[in-house]
Amino acid sequence: MSACIQCGRQLNYNEIGAHKKFINRGSREFLCIDCLAKKLDVTVDDINRKIEEFKLQGCTLFV
Template structure:
């Protein structure tokens, strides 16, 4: 069974979108990941905006995200 990534800040289990978004926003080679709400907190953005960003990156064909 593959080990699922957890948010380094709050320990929440992460979706692929969340790990991909961390890579996109923080560092492509990131080895520590954040959940959506911790990312929102970190960047002082709302979770809604981050969800829209995920959709944006997907529509741009970013390969970090699942199609």
């Protein structure tokens, strides 16, 4: 598994999915959900809510 390029924390599957979804699908370097929220100027809760929506839509980037 990859680590966050900002803080070095180990990333889980959904964090990698979130980065792909919100930043760039072709990315090979990823941000954790905390750094991603900061970059996008939203809260972690906002992102988690979005992840839940994408999951309901059947998006395979999330489990």
